[in-house]
Amino acid sequence: MRIEWKEIPKEETIFKLAARFPDVKPKSFEVYLKLMWVTAQLERVLEDHFEQWGISRGRFMLLMMLYKGYCGLDLGLPETIEGRPRPPGVMTPSELAANLDTTRGNMTGLIDGLEREGWIRREDHPEDRRGVFIVLTDEGREKIERMLPVHYRRMGLLLSKITTAESEAVLAAISKLVTGMAAVREDIAGVESAERK
Numbered sequence: 772m773r774i775e776w777k778e779i780p781k782e783e784t785i786f787k788l789a790a791r792f793p794d795v796k797p798k799s800f801e802v803y804l805k806l807m808w809v810t811a812q813l814e815r816v817l818e819d820h821f822e823q824w825g826i827s828r829g830r831f832m833l834l835m836m837l838y839k840g841y842c843g844l845d846l847g848l849p850e851t852i853e854g855r856p857r858p859p860g861v862m863t864p865s866e867l868a869a870n871l872d873t874t875r876g877n878m879t880g881l882i883d884g885l886e887r888e889g890w891i892r893r894e895d896h897p898e899d900r901r902g903v904f905i906v907l908t909d910e911g912r913e914k915i916e917r918m919l920p921v922h923y924r925r926m927g928l929l930l931s932k933i934t935t936a937e938s939e940a941v942l943a944a945i946s947k948l949v950t951g952m953a954a955v956r957e958d959i960a961g962v963e964s965a966e967r968k
Contacts, residue, residue, distance in 0.1 A: 779808045806948075813929075820925055824918055831918070832871055833881050834890060837862060837907035838915045846870065852904070860907040861894075867905060890914055 785804055789797040821828050840846055841860030848866060850857055862870075868878040882905060885891045890911030894904045933941065 780804050816929070820922070824914075826914075826918075829871070829873075829877075829881055830885055833867060833878075833885060834907065834911055834915050836867060836870055837891065837905065838912060841907050841912060858906075860912075861904050864903060864905060885911070 782801060785801045786797045789795045789800040817828055821831055824831075826834075836846065837860045840848075840857075840862060843859055848857065848862070852858075852861060852863065864875065864878050864882060867882075868875050871878070873881075882891065882893070886893060888910075890908055892906050892908055894906050895902070930938070
């Protein structure tokens with residue numbers, strides 16, 4: 772169930788709430804709340820976008836990983852797979868899970884669904900009965916190639932009002948935000964560690 776604010780909280784409300792907590796910088800708190808709101812709205816836009824194609828964002832990302840490999844783009848993977856030269860667009864389920872930062876269980880569900888659609892197929896390892904490769908089918912490649920012009924056009928529309936200078940500022944802010952997330956993770960780990968003692 773998705774729960775989110777219908778509108779961005781008003782600045783006056785944000786500043787009044789922030790004033791109740793001495794460690795909170797009102798402007799930083801405003802950025803945090805508005806970032807949460809924009810993230811939720813972006814998720815909704817992307818869901819609508821992918822729904823038009825009958826695909827989830829997760830399925831799209833998996834297909835894109837295989838497609839990038841098919842196109843010969845460097846994915847940072849070893850040039851060999853199970854001791855043999857890696858064919859273009861072939862990955863193991865564990866490589867896909869690691870690259871898409873999900874569990875093997877979630878990956879199995881994504882693979883099952885895409886295989887039912889005929890967009891990927893499993894191939895048995897020729898020497899290891901437990902080994903499986905995931906391969907992009909012609910139908911899967913055609914699906915992605917039909918989607919990509921519309922996908923990139925819409926992502927361009929999403930960012931069309933942001934100037935190059937603003938893009939640079941956003942990228943710099945994102946870098947700082949990533950550092951901040953690492954600090955939050957460390958704080959969470961510290962609290963969990965203290966609670967175990």
